[in-house]
Amino acid sequence: MIIIVSLLVVIMLTAAVSAIFFKDLLNAVIAACMVSLIASVLFYLLQAPDVAMAEASIGAALVAAIFIIAISKTKRHEE
């Protein structure tokens, strides 16, 4: 259990840091979305299924969609 949780936390931290450094904003959005997804798995493992559901549906699906719509209306690459 502790091994799975610490592995997930390491992946989550890697995704969070790489979301900052990506120049392609679409990749950054997908990395940020991955942070939310792993956070929802962690909430589930720590016995908070209500929060896990909210995080998965809002953080991983809707926020990513809104960011992608915003990118498609503006520029994709950071200067």
Place this chain on the structure above:
Amino acid sequence: MKKIISLILLFIICLGIIFCLQKIPFGAAKTKVGNYYIDNGREETGAANIVTSVVLNYRGFDTLGEVTILFLAAMGLGTVLATLQKKDKRQIEQASLILKTGCRFLFPLILLFGAYIFFHGHLTPGGGFQGGAIIASAFLLVYLGCRGRKINETGSKLTESIGGLVFLIMGLIGLTLGGHYFLSNFIPKGEINTLFSAGIIPIIYIAIGLKVGSELTGIIDNLMEKS
């Protein structure tokens, strides 16, 4: 020089945070209210899911604030985007047949799942906010897969307003009839662990689910169509 000063400042802030956090016992119960909810929540509210009993019964007024914040955010986005001029119409590229059929097949199933989550909010994990977000993601799928289809805007606004009104009116009826506080439970609680139990909690969660679903769908509609 600048870097050294900022490093020293950062170090001082780190020390302060560490000293503050050391005073707080980690993992220990700081208040007695949590244990009270766990011990008495099922009998007092009739909801099998303790999180729901806290969200809608003990802390129902906070939920009203959350719903209001979401409403204000959706209204603000609509106001900002309404002032923009619509750009010239780009040619809408139609999706392939497989994608369209898949979206049409999945849409009612996702709607059903979202409705299940907020209808069973007092029995299983989940509730109005989660179910509403799942319903909005079903509409997002339709917007992405079948371009050119739109929601009925009057219907969505009507659903949103009715949801908010039901929440407020149930709270005010509880204020006058029930236990002299907002959102007190004035309907008989029924048997725990059945669908028709917990008094006003299922009614309010259905209202919140419809309201959140139509609001988030409105946000997606505004972003996709009006900008």
